[in-house]
Amino acid sequence: MEERVEVGPWAAEAFVDYERLLKVFGAKPLTDLEVGKLERLAGESNAMLRRRVFYSHRDLDVYLNMYEAGRRCALYTGRGPSGYTHLGHILPWVFTKWLQDRLGLELFFQMTDDEKFLHEERLDLPESNRFAYENSLDLVALGFDPRKTHIIIDSEDIGYLYSIAVRVAKKITYSTQRATFGFTDSTNVGLVFYPVLQIAVCFLPTELYGEETYVLIPAGIDQDPYWRIARDVAQSLNYPKPSQIHNKLLPGLGPGGKMSSSKPETAVYTTDPPDVAAQKIMKAFTGGQPTVELHRKLGGNPDRCSVFKMYEMLFEEDDVKLSERYWNCRTGSLLCGECKAELASRVWKFLRDFQEKREREKDRLDRYLIRSKFGEPKMRR
Amino acid sequence: MEERVEVGPWAAEAFVDYERLLKVFGAKPLTDLEVGKLERLAGESNAMLRRRVFYSHRDLDVYLNMYEAGRRCALYTGRGPSGYTHLGHILPWVFTKWLQDRLGLELFFQMTDDEKFLHEERLDLPESNRFAYENSLDLVALGFDPRKTHIIIDSEDIGYLYSIAVRVAKKITYSTQRATFGFTDSTNVGLVFYPVLQIAVCFLPTELYGEETYVLIPAGIDQDPYWRIARDVAQSLNYPKPSQIHNKLLPGLGPGGKMSSSKPETAVYTTDPPDVAAQKIMKAFTGGQPTVELHRKLGGNPDRCSVFKMYEMLFEEDDVKLSERYWNCRTGSLLCGECKAELASRVWKFLRDFQEKREREKDRLDRYLIRSKFGEPKMRR
Structure with missing residues (x-):
């Protein structure tokens, strides 16, 4: 029988059994070996690594080797803009900024206003789009480098993603998507498609730079299902598999559960x-x-x-x-x-x-938007 | 028991029993009443109407009344660019051009290079995209008015469609899509999503012009499933229901079946x-x-x-x-x-x-591309 774990993009609790998660999802625990190498390349120690706030990974070792060998590398993370940002959201961003600063990496940041609109009955698209801009200010306030930080707002920047997304989509059957995300017959068809857009960003840097680009995704373990599929399809589409480093979720101030906008x-x-x-x-x-x-x-x-x-x-x-x-x-x-x-x-x-x-910085957000810096990708194939 | 008819976007035969189709799909036969009114507004008679090559419709009467009352109207048709164009494809285009010329209407023409790529194992995206341009030349050769003809190439012009498409998608469950198009568990998730992009074009003119626009779709009856869904969701999204006028399929030169690239x-x-x-x-x-x-x-x-x-x-x-x-x-x-x-x-x-x-006209195609004429729609809601 398949083991069910109540952690996925739309249902995540804190104080979960992270060891069990590792076993079920098949990621690797972060060891002193990877932490040591990353801190050596970064030139300093990091509390979130030492304390294993970031505690597991896939192919972080591969990523660091590629980085060390001078291959092109990038970072990718994101946010579903359904409301205001809380400290649980910015936790991985703080670490991502550290990676950007210490390793000199460009960051692709996806604001999934489409996903949140499709997922939440109460939200209309202008509203989730407004939150995409609202939440972007939190990246600015954290001090991300505007020259190296490229925000993608799905509903407006779809042109960057769609050609990659359909190539991903052709490789993924409905039954795979259903098994991975727990879709049912009454799931709307926008949500059925959405995961390929989140996956597409893994491959966008390769298309934009016109060269193989290794991507590291710092994010909560709840996002792992996307990356499992991304890794499954990467090679058949001729992209490097994206690497991940997973953080634990910040607990809320109540008696249990992750910090969440629902409370x-x-x-x-x-x-x-x-x-x-x-x-x-x-x-x-x-x-x-x-x-x-x-x-x-x-x-x-x-x-x-x-x-x-x-x-x-x-x-x-x-x-x-x-x-x-x-x-x-x-x-x-x-x-x-x-x-x-x-x-x-x-x-x-x-x-x-x-x-x-x-x-x-409210009026200087433009400098962070991907559309103000890149033309649409010239697809290589 | 549900009656099965082997006509749908991916399986259509000619010499079919068109009377039976009407009954199953619930469209109305075209009568002298609509033909008379259309020919009066057009100022001339049309052989395809007289001979009922176009033989059925939905709400053509409503469309003509709106046109007569001076409300904004447009035409919409398209093509799946998986190969070269044959005479069976251009049959509805010849009629569409007549409508454009006689009624002074703008035409939105969708080239679904994404759909064909997703549907046909052998095709890669650059290839179906190349056919989109190749096939566009046939519209030019037929003499469509470049100022009034706006070609949308899905993989490149997705920015025009996506915000409308996700709003359509939120209204459509996977089970509706499956029942309408015969999807199975092994259908790829790109095809599951694709129909909402074909539907989105029905509503694009309203967004681009910033006013309620009535849309008439001249197309083969095989495309009807899309418009049934489009009509179901239109009002809840605050758009006029699109009207259709259906043509019979041109037979191939062999002993049976429609003219088809498979033969x-x-x-x-x-x-x-x-x-x-x-x-x-x-x-x-x-x-x-x-x-x-x-x-x-x-x-x-x-x-x-x-x-x-x-x-x-x-x-x-x-x-x-x-x-x-x-x-x-x-x-x-x-x-x-x-x-x-x-x-x-x-x-x-x-x-x-x-x-x-x-x-x-090979080098003058730009004048027909939507992206050379319109900015992205300012969504009204």
Whole structure:
């Protein structure tokens, strides 16, 4: 019998059993070997790698070898713009920016306004398109290099993708798509087609540069089904297989599950007023005990604590300080109120700076759009 | 039990029972009422209408009323460019040109190079794309007005269609598409999506002109499944339902079936050297008797004769002469050799003139391409 895992592009939980995911999806755990090589090429260590926030991969070793050998390489990630961006979304982007900066790589970033429109009953296309631009500002605020960052907004930039997409589509039967994404008879035909557009971007750099380009995709494990198909068809279409590096999902501030727009009170949005964000954090569900007395006596559980995960995954660079926080919680000497207040303060400052930059660059988004920089690809075959 | 009819976009025969088709597809037979009104608006009579080569319709009456009331109207037809054009393809185009000339209408013409690539194992995309341009020359040679004729080549002009297509796609489930087009689990996902692109063109004029535009589609009955879906979704997307007028399919020169590229020896291509075309006609299967003696005695059967159909549908404008030919065959006074020689001579002259024009305009195709005239549609909603 096939093993079912409730992680896929349209259903993902946090605090999942990542080991089991690896087994089912057939990706490889990230080892010191790949991390060491990547950090050597990057010229510095990275907390998300050391802590295995990025924890598994496919062919990262191949990608790094190609990079080292001077072959053309690029990065690819994206976002389904159905609402405002929260910290769970930007987690892989922070790492992607590090890769761009340290390795000098160009990034193709797909805004799937078509997918979100097709998937969500309540959304119309102008709305998901508006969010594509809205969310793009978060890339700008994170400081991606406009000369090296190329945003594709599906509904408008389809001309870059379609010729590649139909060649992918010819290789994929409906039954493969159904088995991979759980489609049913009542799935609309736009969603049935959509995956080939997400796959097409894996091959776009090769067409745009007119030379074989190796692509690394930093993204949540929930996106893995797309890349499995992409890798299956790549060689028959004469493209390098895309490599992946998978991150764990940032938990929400509630008692379980990933940070998600379906529970806005447990998600910190990049557009939240800093005070509102701080309040959300002060109300977060933690791994602490019900009373201060019990907490002092028994200690807390940082491994199941959304606040500690925020430190670990995004807001504490320093390993020693993170470890201190961990053990101070475990031994009961650090109380949840104090720990939350400190995080709230860091998030408050982060958002203030982030939003300043976001506002400042609002009218300079053009520099990031693929259509302002590339002509349509000259298909090589 | 559902009644199965072997006519659909990917399986069409000629000499079919057109009455039965009407019943199954639910289109209306064309009556003197619509023909009279159309000819009155056009200011002249038309042999294809009189002879019911165009024989059925949906909402042609509505379309003509809108036209008469001064509402914006347009024409839409197309071609799947998997090879060279034959006379069976251009039959509806000849009528479409008459509509354009007499009613002053703009025509949107879709070249579905994506569909043909997705459908035919042997074809690659550059090849079907090349045929899209190759076949476009046949429109030029027929004399369509370049200011009023807008060719859409799917793989290159997808930007005009995609935003409309996803809005159509959201309304159509996989099971509807499967039931309409006979898809199976092994159908590739490109073909599953493709119909919404053919449907999208029905609504493109409304977006391009920024006002409600009534669209009439002259095309073979085999394309009807697309328009049934288009009509089902039109109103919920706030577009006028497209009207259709259906033509019968030109028979091939062999003993049965429509003129088809799968039997090239029974098809007259616009690119055939005139001598070759004449030879094909001289070898045509006719409704004549096995020997001259029997023919003189029993007479022929023009109703089952591919040569007579060529006269009736394309090469004899004059009703009196056509009727003479019919009865001279029936009574045995006209022999097949003579009848074929006369047709061969007409086709020879037609092709010589056509090919001259085709050659002359080869470098002026740009004037017909939608992308050389329109920006992308500003979606109204």
